[in-house]
Amino acid sequence: METITYSLKGNQKNSNKYYNEINSFADDVLNGFEGFETQVISDFMSYIEETNMGKISSYNEYVFEFLMLGVFWRVYSAKAANLDKNPQKILENLVKERNQNEPAKETIDIIRGMIMKPFLLSENSDSPDLTVVNFKKILAYLKAAGDFNQELKRLEIWKDFLNAKDPEIASQYLANAFLFADWFEYKSKLVLGQYTANVNKFLAEKHHEHLFQEDVIFCGRREVEYHLNMVGAEIMNRSFRKEFEKRPRKAIILPGCMKYSARAKCRAQDTDLGLKCMGCSKNCNVNELTKMGDEHDFEVYIVSHESSAFSKSTEEDRNELGIIGVACVPNLIAGGWKAVSLGIPAQCVLLDYSSCKNHWDEKGFPTSINLNQLMTLLHTDKLNHVEPLSYTI
Known part of the structure; x- marks a missing residue:
């Protein structure tokens, strides 16, 4: 590849x-x-x-x-x-x-x-x-x-x-x-x-x-x-870390390109914070992350673009949530700052590489995130042995 x-x-x-x-x-x-x-x-x-x-x-x-x-x-x-x-x-x-x-x-x-x-x-x-x-x-x-x-x-x-x-x-x-x-x-x-x-x-x-x-x-x-943007993501993580840790709710915000759609239409349902996985495909890694969230007490949503992120969030969401945004390098800073502007402290995890069909590849191909980094930000050490997830475009 x-x-x-x-x-x-x-x-x-x-x-x-x-x-x-x-x-x-x-x-x-x-x-x-x-x-x-x-x-x-x-x-x-x-x-x-x-x-x-x-x-x-x-x-x-x-x-x-x-x-x-x-x-x-x-x-x-x-x-x-x-x-x-x-x-x-x-x-x-x-x-x-x-x-x-x-x-x-x-x-x-x-x-x-x-x-x-x-x-x-x-x-x-x-x-x-x-x-x-x-x-x-x-x-x-x-x-x-x-x-x-x-x-x-x-x-x-x-x-x-x-x-x-x-x-x-x-x-x-x-x-x-x-x-x-x-x-x-x-x-x-x-x-x-x-x-x-x-x-x-x-x-x-x-x-x-x-x-x-x-x-x-x-x-x-x-x-x-x-x-x-790489350095900016690290500095933002440090700056917003304490406020993020104070929040009673944690959510992972995933880009739309991480949905599995090769064989079946995604059935994720719209919510105020983004699309919520309904578990329609066992091959979908959004589904896998959602199951991890159920086990380790974090929410998972899919947001297609920074401009639409948190546009329907309630005051309760903005007061309770700390989010971890997942994105490719060129997209990351804007999403984090958008969350912070609404009073939601953000942390960042980069896609290991970008390959979505919207911008980078005609068909798109699997990409991944570092699960160790994700779980470290969540203070969830039980999964540190797991290999990075592979996301199918």
């Missing part, structure tokens, strides 16, 4: 080594930040408190957001500089309509795909100056792309913060973010590159198949963006 973009197993039989290494590398990233201008985080936290922008998060979360700012600048600033306002607004409005009009999603995505290629993939050869004006252009580009809703909520606050600064100070902060991202790209390649060895091959050989499709930006994520 060929790895399409990433594999947490590398050349191992499971992904245990990855989880050990990402734990250590997250420490290296947080410690490495100390070599840059760290005043920006305390300055940013003071700004949030003074302007009442919301609940203050942890220092480490803001370090990750600052790193994300720098990575997005490196990846998207040249493309954003080329995007005119008219197509940007058209694409942004299509994204809004798509999220609000479920029956029209398919038609809207066809239109988006036709517009995205000519307007979102063209880029300047020169890197734009590190100014707030150009940072705003990056945010406009991300809105047009439609894949960064949760990231934008945080970066919009950084935009307001930088906009309130003297232009020279704002440019210096942006320069530090750029340099931090440059350092991160080099270091993450050394440590995590073994798990993302096929990303560049996919971009060179397969990404063109997504041109004129609405997932052209999603499937075009660069290797450093995979590494960013």
Whole structure:
């Protein structure tokens, strides 16, 4: 079986080594930040408190957001500089309509795909100056792309913060973010590159198949963006861990691609939190996880997309639940932040590799998660001997 973009197993039989290494590398990233201008985080936290922008998060979360700012600048600033306002607004409005009009999603995505290629993939050869004006252009580009809703909520606050600064100070902060991202790209390649060895091959050989499709930006994520989300998942797990453990109810949120549908139509029933497995197929690993949940007191739901996650959750759910989100690397951070924005503390478990037929493979093929990691997050040690589950697409 060929790895399409990433594999947490590398050349191992499971992904245990990855989880050990990402734990250590997250420490290296947080410690490495100390070599840059760290005043920006305390300055940013003071700004949030003074302007009442919301609940203050942890220092480490803001370090990750600052790193994300720098990575997005490196990846998207040249493309954003080329995007005119008219197509940007058209694409942004299509994204809004798509999220609000479920029956029209398919038609809207066809239109988006036709517009995205000519307007979102063209880029300047020169890197734009590190100014707030150009940072705003990056945010406009991300809105047009439609894949960064949760990231934008945080970066919009950084935009307001930088906009309130003297232009020279704002440019210096942006320069530090750029340099931090440059350092991160080099270091993450050394440590995590073994798990993302096929990303560049996919971009060179397969990404063109997504041109004129609405997932052209999603499937075009660069290797450093995979590494960013890997580290972000680890930092989020640490930041939300205590609140997660306090919650009386635990739920596993699975992506729709993990349903078994090769021979029978899934009979999962809709609930306020997502689809609930009805055990219609013994071959379905969602069914197997649901049985484990019955034994070890956790709930299991299937959610097809971050935009629909928890949209029907009740106040009781939001007060009682702690969730573990399962997703592929490019999808993970958005889902976790969506839960946290609703007051539901989240933990993350990555799919060992992605292979769904929606984005990565014409037919789709089995993927897996690290069951040890899942049960460790749940403090359920009885199943530590079990091999990772294999999910059939």
